[in-house]
Amino acid sequence: MAANRLDQPRELRRTFRPHYDPEAFGRLSERIARFLGTARFLVYMTGFIAVWVLWNALAPRSLTFDPYPFIFLTLILSLQASYAAPLILLAQNRQADRDRVQSEQDRMTTERNQAEVEYLTREIAGLRLALGELATRDFIRGELEHLFDEVLESARREGPRRPPRRLESDSE
Template identity: 70%
Template sequence: MAERAQERDRERDRPALPRIRLDLPRERRARLLPEYDPEAFGRLSERIARFLGTGRFLVWMTLTIVVWVLWNVFAPPPLKFDEYPFIFLTLALSLQASYAAPLILLAQNRQDDRDRVNLEQDRKQNERSIADTEYLTREIAALRMGLGEVATRDWMRSELQDMLKELESRDGERRDVFPPDGDRHSDVPDR
């Protein structure tokens, strides 16, 4: 804030030069309206809107109106400040409503903006999760295909026995390289 004020003072003190070069920024114009921080104003409006939506506000508002009406009905005539039609009360309530409605709308707009950002982040996160899931699915499928090509013990035995039979047919004698085991005819224990 202080830096911004110093910068404005420096700009005001500079002599006004005609803008000849296009690569130089324009001089800042004097503003008629005061500058404000929209973020701070938005936070304030959200706090007010949150308070207006509480039971505490309704209780205090009701008590204020009841005390106002009772005072102006039963107080001695010189102490009454708003007679029976309660015009001043009506004016105060309509003024409060005229400020409350835009503040509530501003708070809702800010909430909508936050919700939109959260939804966008959720959508991106879901896209990443879907991509990761698809990648893992492809990897699992590749592993299953690769496991289908892995040689099992039964397949290796059958290949070796075929080779042994081929060798026996050449030599004429039988060699018992793989003695039969009672439980060893399946590769179930290998898994």
């Protein structure tokens, strides 16, 4: 029985449901929703309604669309709105999914950048500590001046120094 095995795909069954590509349908709905949100659509819709109203208001009764022409216009506008709303919602959901993915990528990038900044901060702190332990030129100069002052003070206390005596073995 291959049908009960989970590692095997199911056999395709015939159904009465229509088959469609959700990605292609999503792209189409986004294009429609993008068009519905433009000034061009508003101009086209305004032109269509103006032509409809003028035609049915000024044309002879034999050339109008219906004895009650504005009811048919209301029906058309209701149908347009009933399809436009779900298409716009579908496009918004797809955009929200893309935004969620982008937000996750941004969060990961931010975490990586924060870790790098923390690492660099620790490195800079380590370098500052290491530099604090190094003898700088001013420190060495100060120490030499201090030693020179001590030697001068010691020489003043002892008075003039006599030259050391030479040993006989040195003169030979």
